[in-house]
Amino acid sequence: AQTVTQSQPEMSVQEAETVTLSCTYDTSESDYYLFWYKQPPSRQMILVIRQEAYKQQNATENRFSVNFQKAAKSFSLKISDSQLGDAAMYFCAYRSENTGNQFYFGTGTSLTVIP
């Protein structure tokens, strides 16, 4: 099974500031996809951003961007201009067609936004 590691159980950020959440993964595949999901207290997982491994350009979605380092197997999420609504659990996930398209999730990072 693939391993996805999130080494920061908890993070906090001041409102309007920038925060980076870390994720590393272990794979021998060359083609795969990486995701960041947000899970607010309501428990509904929401896709934040996706990165295809074959793309060198880092994905960006409004205030969310990633730093994808394929050789280092690192996939961090940067949240700019943090808002109170960004407070949630954030999960990094890996998916590959060679592993049956199954999603492998990390253990999550709990983000607190301080007003």
Added chain:
Amino acid sequence: EAGVAQSPRYKIIEKRQSVAFWCNPISGHATLYWYQQILGQGPKLLIQFQNNGVVDDSQLPKDRFSAERLKGVDSTLKIQPAKLEDSAVYLCASSLDYRALEQFFGPGTRLTVL
């Protein structure tokens, strides 16, 4: 577009009792997933359906867990008998098909086994 629906939202049972969870995926989504999310962990796939067929159930504890997706739409996940370690949130997700890059998740069912 309606999202993935799950019921109940909460369930408390005693160990050795039975429990069932229901999921209604997004209309037109062929692939349905059941995940178990234990407190402090990420979701772990239990079973994946493509229409009404099972694609992957390798991590489903088949001695006590069962799932079905009759007619390829709604799905039911059952635990019989429940153990204390089954306490978790059970998430249902769906996607257009098994190759689709995005899964859409329901709100989950929080199960507490006493």
